[in-house]
Amino acid sequence: MPKPGLIIRRLKPLVFAAGLAPAALLAWKGYQQDLGGNPVEFITHATGDWTIRFLLITLAITPLRYITSLPDLIRLRRMLGLFAFFYGTLHMLTYVWLDQFFSLSSMAHDIVKRPFITAGATGFLAMVPLALTSTAGWIRRLGGRRWQLLHRLIYLSATAGVIHYYWLVKSDIRMPVLYGAILALLLSFRVVRTLRHKPKPRLAATPVPTGRA
Template sequence: MKRILSSRWVKPVVFLAALAPLLLLVWQFFHDGLGANPLQFITHATGDWTLRFLVFTLAVTPLRKLLNLPDLIRFRRMLGLYAFFYGCLHLMTYLWFDKFFDWADIVKDIAKRPYITIGTLGLVLMIPLAITSTVGWIRRMGGKRWQMLHRLTYVSIVAGVIHYYWLVKLDVSRPLFYGGLTAILLLYRVAVWFMKSRARRVPAPVAA
């Protein structure tokens, strides 16, 4: 496993795999595979993949530690950027197919409908993260500050889950599923933080 993860080929493979949902949508679009309401299908699919990639991104750190696979870090940026990419497609389907770029109506919608407000917030918060995702920006900002900024991902995923929860008509099982995953991923971080701060507070045993 470690050998695979560090190989040269695995990155392009992951890149293509992450692109597959989009390619599948395009293929289905031209082969009458999107059902009776294609635009809704596309909206749901791109929204789902945004949340999934946020989950994948946040799963990198725990999995690295728990499975002892440090090389997983090589994929974190790509997964995060894919979350942003699918999020942008999701927003486009809304702006274009749902609102036909009627900006007055869009602004009203964002202000008036909580699920749209919070969904927009979640995506907007990802913009600075996408911009500062390069090595150059990490250097410029310094690792600590960069890391602080990129904790906004936590807000984005929570916003995404709430967005989903607030929009379903009645059946909340799927939003709750993502909510559960998010809770696990965030609780992991809380637990790590808690153990670290305790380790710091408890003085190291004095050598006799």
């Protein structure tokens, strides 16, 4: 039995192929003129769905490492996060190009006036620094702690993404609620873990103030 680390290293190309599969399928359907009556809407929805899914999958790595005792899963996380950024970029480009035709004024108007666009733009912009600093060089330059702190922006990104989706749907809220529930579960894992490993408060570091506040 090879070591888990080796298995995961071998899995990497497979995960990479799987991550590209939705884009490949979309391209194939486009080539086949099989994107339904409103291809732009189809592309927008597909790329948006996969952005949220990859954000959630990326966020699932840490809990999975803990539950499965497979710390080497971390080797997949950067790639999964970059796939979220990849689909997020396609999603954003679809909007900028095929929906707004690069009209800056119209987009600015949208971002200010339409809360679901504001949320979507927030989610995307929060991903940009994470993608830019995803290299080993940047981890070194920033230092592990600061890098980790910065990369907690993914919590904001995923939350904004789910809100974006929730505000978009007209009445059938099942999918955004499902994604929201998964996100809540993944984030609460982190909350519980942090509370459990809370460093003990130092005794008598500062005197407790008394009297009226």
